Amino acid sequence: MNMIKPMNTIFSIVAVCIVIAFASVASVNASDHGIASNAPIEHQGNKHKMKRMAKALSLSEQQQVQIKAIRKQAKEQHKSLRASMEEFKIAEKKLLQRASFNEQEYSTLHDTYQAVFSQVALIRAKNKHAIFNVLTAEQQLKWLKITKRHQKNANKVCG
Numbered sequence: 001m002n003m004i005k006p007m008n009t010i011f012s013i014v015a016v017c018i019v020i021a022f023a024s025v026a027s028v029n030a031s032d033h034g035i036a037s038n039a040p041i042e043h044q045g046n047k048h049k050m051k052r053m054a055k056a057l058s059l060s061e062q063q064q065v066q067i068k069a070i071r072k073q074a075k076e077q078h079k080s081l082r083a084s085m086e087e088f089k090i091a092e093k094k095l096l097q098r099a100s101f102n103e104q105e106y107s108t109l110h111d112t113y114q115a116v117f118s119q120v121a122l123i124r125a126k127n128k129h130a131i132f133n134v135l136t137a138e139q140q141l142k143w144l145k146i147t148k149r150h151q152k153n154a155n156k157v158c159g
Contacts, residue, residue: 050064056142
C-alpha cells in the first residue's frame, strides 16, 4: 500500500511534464496520425493534464486562464506550420517505405524543411517560457524540481 502513493505521485509528475513539454505541438501530432488538421476534435486528455498541473503546482484560477490562453495562442501559431509538417511527413514516409534507404535524399528533405522545424522549436520554447513566467517563484522552483525528477526517470527508462 505504501508503494501506491509514490507511484501516483510519479504518474502525476510525468503527466505535468508532458503537458508543458508537448502542449504546443498537439496539433502537429494530430496531423501525424492521419487526423484531418481542420477537424475540431477536443482531446479530453489535455483537460485532465491541465488539472493535474494545476493541482501539482497549486495554480490559481487566474494562472490557469493565462496558461490556457498561452496554449491557445501557440496552437494558432502552429496552424500555419501544420501544412508544411504534413508535407514533410508524407515525403518522409515515401522515403522510408522504399526498398533501400538513401541517406542523401533524406538529408536533403530534412534540410529543406529545417526552417519549419526551427519555427516549431521556437514556438515551443516561447510557449514554455511564457508558461514558466506565469508561475510564482515558489511554483517555478517546484516546476524545476518536477522536471528534473522527470528527466532523471526518463533517463532510467531510456538508458
